[in-house]
Amino acid sequence: MPSIMKFAIPATIVALASAVQAVEQLPAGTIKNLVTFGDSYTDIVSVGDGGTAWPVYAAGYARAQLFPFAKSGATCSNNITSRPFPSVFESQLPAYFSETKNGTLKLDAEETLYTLWIGTNDVGANALLTGSDNASIVDVVECTINWVKVLYQSGARNFLFQNMIPLQNTILYAPNSYPNRFWNTERNTTEWAVFMTELVLSGNKLAELMLQALAPTLKGAHIGLLDSHSLFADMFAHPQLYLNGTAPFNVTGAVNSCVFDLNSNNNKCTVAQGTARDSFLWFDELHPSEQADRVVARQVADVIQGEKNKWVTWLS
Template identity: 60%
Template sequence: MVSPQVLRVASALLALVTSSIALGVAPGQIKNFVTFGDSYTDSSYYPSADGGYQWPTWAAEYGPFNLYGLARSGATCSNLLTYRPFPPIMEWQIPAYLNETYNGTLALNPQETIYTIWIGTNDLGVSALLTGSDTPGVSIVPVRQCAVDVLKRLYESGARNFIMQSIIPLDLTILYSSNSYPSRYWTAQRNTTEWSVFMRELVRAGNQITLLELEALAPTLPGAHIASFDSYGFFTDVYNHPGNYLNGTAPLNVTGCINSCVYALNESTSDPGDCTVAEGSAQDSFMWYDELHFSQQTARVLAREIATVMSGQFSPWATWLS
């Protein structure tokens, strides 16, 4: 006869195993993925902001998955928080997705579909939080709450599988580094060291706020599977260990870029600038395509990791919260 104590232990172990199995999507479950975000994810045009195919195009091939790209270059989470004249997630991308869903143009099985959300670069950057050109009273807190609200709105519409990608270490981009120069993105006077330090703090705080919000939210959404993808850690590792990721024919380069355009102080960005462009296979030696965007090679290795997550396999950069 089995004692009650043994039964309780066995029951507890079974509950732990069952809970562990329930985390994340199952191998082979996902057939489709829908993207929301900015130029880091926008696959709607070619060449994209990285000079070639953006990472979702590669991830769709690696899966294989069916890609439905709603991300648009220049976007913020909400123009009510940080305004830019581009299609934001809340006021354009989600309505576009819901319109196609409700009118039957887009019919996706929620169990076979995963949604990626990667936003924040433009919210935190120039003409937004970094330079103070935002709606009065707006801070990093509501900006990152907005990203979590995107997930909640999609869940309410029937979506069940999600990947929330954290903000990359923007202080490692050329635009926001302490050694930055006037570029196509900003030619006005600035203290580059101050910018770099401020951006580093914005990113770290924003990512922590998002993670805490997600950890609190996950248990309240029955049937949802939410992964937190550590883009910050991934890009930091590419920067620190480029030999594990870059494979071009030129010396590996994480501080310069493929398409570099230097401007004079206060020069109009309608001018061509003094540009240097790496060609051919040398491009795969670079982490960055230009002063703000990552390269094709970085996009490919990022796509490989996210495709791994969507396939229900282990990635060191993803943590399933539910």
């Protein structure tokens, strides 16, 4: 019988794995401030969920002070995926640094958690999905990792990186999608769903690997990875564990949906009312519902309060 070859695992990989496993969460009671960056999933003014955005809930749950910089429509950088919206690097970070420089914003680094939830617009329609000046998912992910580096160099030390959700489960990118407010012309919905699945999975894995490589190089930093992808996949598969509205649970429809008629202006829109809204995973064809955002808020509140969370992995 042929012998089975055995390969030794490099000591550096073992050491890194042990270091990751040794970090459980931030110390309880240390975080008093929450600073948020991102797109409409996080914007508290132009709110994507049709109600109250998750950062407001998270700050309330954890009794933290909120400093919001996320803007609807944003990408990580307009130099990579050009869109006419305030991106993280060309607008949100400059706004943050302007406030810290002029004294408007004074934060203790040890008491502040910085979060980034970006990527939905970067990989979406009118960006990587449909072509974006030779930009790639690698460029986008490198940009998000640079967000950590830039803030660290400015003195920030506590980071929560929120990865992309399974966007192929949103109505806009689902295989059985329909013409809607975000895309109302002909398209191959199956092709979009397959491509979006690949973009999200590869982007999330790249981010994970890059963060793992970065973490040991940033002395004194605490970097957490919130697996939004797995969280939303679980909500999609087991809505009864997360949704609590008075209508039947719904993960394929939306609180506010509009089916566009390509041959006329006779668009059909439906809007759920009252407590029935909390039975939906999606608010519209692209955005999570307010109830889904409450779920996200509880995960972030756990981090702020120094509690263990099954969806968060600490890399340093």
